[in-house]
Amino acid sequence: MGKNERKRLPIGISNFKEIIENDYYYVDKTNFIANILKEGFKVELFTRPRRFGKTLNISMLNYFFNIENKEENRKLFENLNISKSKYFEKQGNYPVISISFRNYGEKDWENGIKAIKTVISNTYDEHKFVMDNLDKRELKKFEDIWLENDEGDWKNSLLNLTKYLYEYYGKKVVILIDEYDQPIIDSYVKGYYEEAIDFFKSFYGSVLKDNEYLELGVITGILRVAKENIFSGLNNLKVHTILNDKFTEYFGIIESEVEQALKDFNLEYDLKDVQKWYNGYLFGDIQVYNPWSIINFLDEKKLKPYWVNTSGNELIKLYLKRLKNEIFNDFSKLLNKESILKRINDNMTFGNLEANFSRNIWNLFFHSGYLTLAEKYDEEEEDVFLKIPNEEILRMFSEMFIDVYFEDYDKFSGMTYALKTGDIETFRFEMNRILLENTGIFDVSGIYKEQFYHGLMLGLILKLRREYEITSNNFSGKGRYDLLLKPRNLLRRDEGIIFELKVVNVKENSSLEEIQEKLKRECEIALKQIDDKEYVSALRNAGIEKVLKIGLTFCGKEFEVRFEREKI
Known part of the structure; x- marks a missing residue:
């Protein structure tokens, strides 16, 4: 790709179809689809930090599996890696329900449940054509959700929608849930966690556990820390975290892809400078770059913070303030670019986070992408060395440190x-x-x-x-x-x-x-x-x-x- 043929960058765009049809710069991650199908698990949960490509991957899965507009969607994948796979035959074979809570942010449960109902109602609206196939009783249940009536069966709403779609198409349904934990994290920060967790236990549990109409479920989130028995009894769930996961290359940008992007955009920067700022993430044994930062860097051509902003940092700030005395020494070491030895695991809940703040806060920082492994993960070792990944996160933590201990960076x-x-x-x-x-x-x-x-x-x-x-x-x-x-x-x-x-x-x-x-x-x-x-x-x-x-x-x-x- 020559200088005059440089593609536009999809900054702020996470709709797969829009990126492909408008010929935006795209790093091909479509082999993600083949690997999911090869795995063969009924429900898969992928936890990754913010802006590591989760929403774009969910959008890609939607356009791939969706039986609606099958032929039109097929064209999106024709020149991409998945088109060369035997799993390409699965394209356009299933009804799909795709739902996202990535933009959730409400001050209390009254507003929170309203926002959740609107998201579900909008999902029903996308599938309102099934009403032609419903009897009077089922039609009333559908309309209660579609029209956001209080008497609607909200906790079973996704389960019921899979049934309606199965009966309409005669095919099992693919469920895609993006940022499943955002309302739960937000409710925890703002003080209405119990109400939120009570709702989501039933909402997620009913559609994903023993659902005879379910073909495949793919869920993304920031933290497994929010699982809190939401998926209890869900024996067909496979969890993929950043500790040790063969799907690493599909979330984030790996080094060879960054090198190619720098060539494509004729940037003079040495790769080491870009590494210093945006690399440093060690997911399993693979070095990963933050895709949001790389895309913005390619656009602005300036080495500066892009990923770090105020949204999404509330939980981190909450715990820093609560633990300012206990973690001072460790926090200082991190800011001095030293590593700290901590216990990290995938089985943390908010319950045991509350029980042992000073130990489990490092789990929270790690799974949120604010800290990373200082060396390759060894499953035999209970404790691991953690460090700040790169200059971008160092800048963020520097400001947070002063805000927490002195209340005003200025x-x-x-x-x-x-x-x-x-x-x-x-x-x-x-x-x-x-x-x-x-x-x-x-x-x-x-x-x-x-x-x-x-x-x-x-x-x-x-x-x-x-x-x-x-x-x-x-x-x-x-x-x-x-x-x-x-x-x-x-x-x-x-x-x-x-x-x-x-x-x-x-x-x-x-x-x-x-x-x-x-x-x-x-x-x-x-x-x-x-x-x-x-x-x-x-x-x-x-x-x-x-x-x-x-x-x-x-x-x-x-x-x-x-x-x-x-x-x-």
């Missing part, structure tokens, strides 16, 4: 700008403001005080990471520095920055003057340590010509800062 803007421009007095003012606004921290245990100072400096690091290569507790000269910031753009001749931090303990009855005096002395000691240990050698060796040395000491909500500049 609070750091003034302080970091002052530091970059060498305005130490403004830096002092902004630091003082943050300490005063978080004065409640200093009424709790000494352990959390230490965490607060760590978090404060980590917040600084996260805000400055784009412009500085930041390292902590590394060797330089004759010892280990606390923080070292090396400018990424050496051509601008920005100065490097070295922090030496100290937390000062004083006697309980010490006066403010005594505390301040001790802070000043410790600041001078910190600056002297930078010189004595020759920490600047790391910057000098990197070609940096100027350094800003900062001694920073804390005692409760009091602090002192001293600085020196020099050419090196």
